[in-house]
Amino acid sequence: MTQLDIATDETERLIASNKVEGTAVYNRDGDRLGSIMNFMVGTRSGKVEYAVLSFGGFLGIGNDYYPLPWDVLTYDTHQGGYVIDMAKEVLEKAPRYSREQEPRFDRAYGEQVYGYYNVPYPYL
Amino acid sequence: MTQLDIATDETERLIASNKVEGTAVYNRDGDRLGSIMNFMVGTRSGKVEYAVLSFGGFLGIGNDYYPLPWDVLTYDTHQGGYVIDMAKEVLEKAPRYSREQEPRFDRAYGEQVYGYYNVPYPYL
Numbered sequence: 281m282t283q284l285d286i287a288t289d290e291t292e293r294l295i296a297s298n299k300v301e302g303t304a305v306y307n308r309d310g311d312r313l314g315s316i317m318n319f320m321v322g323t324r325s326g327k328v329e330y331a332v333l334s335f336g337g338f339l340g341i342g343n344d345y346y347p348l349p350w351d352v353l354t355y356d357t358h359q360g361g362y363v364i365d366m367a368k369e370v371l372e373k374a375p376r377y378s379r380e381q382e383p384r385f386d387r388a389y390g391e392q393v394y395g396y397y398n399v400p401y402p403y404l
Numbered sequence: 405m406t407q408l409d410i411a412t413d414e415t416e417r418l419i420a421s422n423k424v425e426g427t428a429v430y431n432r433d434g435d436r437l438g439s440i441m442n443f444m445v446g447t448r449s450g451k452v453e454y455a456v457l458s459f460g461g462f463l464g465i466g467n468d469y470y471p472l473p474w475d476v477l478t479y480d481t482h483q484g485g486y487v488i489d490m491a492k493e494v495l496e497k498a499p500r501y502s503r504e505q506e507p508r509f510d511r512a513y514g515e516q517v518y519g520y521y522n523v524p525y526p527y528l
Contacts, residue, residue, distance in 0.1 A: 326474035350450035
């Protein structure tokens with residue numbers, strides 16, 4: 281994620297998890313892809329392994345969940361949301377899961393997800 | 405934080421931010437200290453710099469907020485919440501802020517907070 285311009289807010293260098301949850305995600309064309317449901321954080325590392333994009337239904341009902349590497353997201357003050365540089369069609373083929381079928385979030389899954397976005401997977 | 409025993413849940417290795425928010429925090433004596441309000445995450449690093457403990461009022465109203473280094477918290481399956489190894493009196497003197505007066509979360513603040521808990525501050 282890129283640093284923001286707002287100097288006195290925590291959004292400059294830090295961002296509050298509960299403010300990110302629900303924030304819209306767009307692509308470069310301005311298409312709204314969905315919104316951030318939550319972060320998946322390494323219990324030992326304290327590092328965000330995925331920001332989970334909710335896409336489809338309405339805030340958790342009937343949605344698909346797309347785990348995204350943190351670095352894929354850039355905050356865009358103009359859009360007032362996160363931007364990922366990806367066509368909607370690419371996202372539609374991305375690794376996803378339903379609420380009923382959460383993945384194990386193990387190393388193999390991480391490599392699959394990060395690989396899809398061409399980001400090296402740092403096992404945390 | 406310590407790894408949990410539950411093998412198939414994401415709580416084994418990863419934890420969802422929105423599940424942590426609202427989770428109770430206890431000390432070693434079993435005193436309930438408050439609950440986790442949110443995580444403050446480095447926008448560049450993707451690392452949780454603080455887990456913010458809400459203490460005093462009721463879920464955000466009239467509360468004080470105690471930013472805690474991630475490593476201070478340990479999940480305790482028995483308690484069903486986080487445990488910090490600290491007397492209530494120690495927490496009462498810890499760095500805190502009110503909703504109306506959020507700190508800048510800069511390096512000086514980080515060193516102050518982490519220093520209070522005797523954790524080296526990794527500027528993220």
